[in-house]
Amino acid sequence: MNERLERLSNLPLRDNLKGLAPYGAPQIDVPIQLNVNENTHPLPAEVLEAIGIEVAVAATGLNRYPDREFTELRTRLAGYLGHGLTAENIWAGNGSNEVLQQILQAFGGPGRTVMGFPPTYSMYPLLASGTDTTYVAGIREADFQLSAAEAARQVREVGPDIVFLCSPNNPTGTALRLDVVEAVYAAGMASNTVVIVDEAYAEFAHNGTASALTLLPGRERLIVSRTMSKAFALAGARLGYLAAAPEVTDALRLVRLPYHLSAVTQATANAALKHVGALLANVEAIKGQRDRIVDELTRMGLKPASSDSNFVFFGGLKDPQAIWSGLLEAGVIIRDVGIPGHLRVTAGTEPETTAFLTRLEELLASGL
Incomplete structure (x- = not known):
């Protein structure tokens, strides 16, 4: 391993990637x-059967590129989330990490900053490094909580281009109150800050816990990300998605790779979304x-x-x-x-x- 690291250091690696270890x-x-x-x-057996059928159908057309706009999938995801969302509000990628990376590619980059509040999801600073975006670590309270007033104060002080709010937070598991999201969004008005609420574990929240999806109307810089890896038991399928204003999804089309969601991935997710209750x-x-x-x-x-x-x-x-x-x-x-x-x-x-x-x-x- 030391020899591998030495050989890696001889490559013309970007300065902000030197010395980093891969996530995992x-x-x-x-x-x-x-x-x-x-x-x-x-x-569940019925979901396995449904996925097998849909993937088999998709396989008959694997000589062709998949639907670049994954229209059926976006429509089904919008229906699952509700809150008056339509396909125009939805974007998806190969796991929520790719979706978050695309957001940083569109709104971050050299000379821009993204702010997180550790301890939180450890991929955030790695996504920042991968997109050459400066990562700024905010501060939580001693019990790892984050109040609306303190979060807003730090955002006003830093003026970041992007803020990550993880709710429920990983690794602590606690959900943020919506007043924290509202306060951070308002505090970022002067800096035109994009606010990402990472709700990867939202389906496991206690009854009555509100989702940031309810805050989307009228907030064009607010993004709520989700995944099918956890509650849907589809970690191996790699399907993450987000809900936001249509102009946000248009921005992500500028940085996505062509045909980034395979026909097999789309078929798997569509089949699963037809069996939400069982999953x-x-x-x-x-x-x-x-x-x-x-x-x-x-x-x-x-x-x-x-x-x-x-x-x-x-x-x-x-x-x-x-x-x-x-x-x-x-x-x-x-x-x-x-x-x-x-x-x-x-x-x-x-x-x-x-x-x-x-x-x-x-x-x-x-x-x-």
Whole structure:
């Protein structure tokens, strides 16, 4: 590896990419994988069958380019989101990371800044580097919360071109109040700031948690991004999307690669969107296991954050690395997010959750 790094350093790499490491959680083949917030429930049989049929139909035309505007998919996504949205408000890409990258390609770049509020999704600064956009780290409160007044103050002070607001936030799992989004948007008026609300985990939020989709009317610089990777259990299909004013989707057409969504990807997503009920049936079960984890970790004397996502961020650990290693030895992998005293675990199936909780309690009882 050192030789590879040395050879890499000999290439004429852009200065802002030198010394960076690629994004990625450890890929370790263990029986229970609760480290990357996947939906661990398999796809329902009826959805698998529907995807197979639609992909087979798409395969008959693979000698031709796919629908460049993915019109059917945008129409179906708009119908799923509701809120009066139409296909003109929708854009999609190969995972929400590509969608976010396209936003930075259109509105970021050299001489421009994007602001995030860590701890938050660790891809944000990497997307900034990849598009040569300067990343500015805002500051959260000691409990990792973000108030409307403080977020707005920092945005006014920095005047960024783009702001990332992650809700529910990754890795903490907590949803933002809509007043935070409203305050940040208003604070960015003077700098013409584009505000992105990343709602990758929105379907897992507690009942009554409002979506930033409700704020879109009249806010042409507001973008709400979503994904089919989590609640829809389609991480392997790579389909992310956003809702915004039609002029935003027009801007992204200027930077997208031609025919960037394959016919197979479009067919898979369209088939899934015809079976929303079956796919989302597991969401309530996942939320139940998430709340179970919060309750059990509290009973064990740990400090889990209230979660609106499909994972739980928890603190109160004396030696997180030892806990992580002890779980791995038992065939359970969770995520070390690099925050002292904390770890993060995905809410899996009931047996997976039981295995995690049982082993964790054993490790704590041993004095770790």
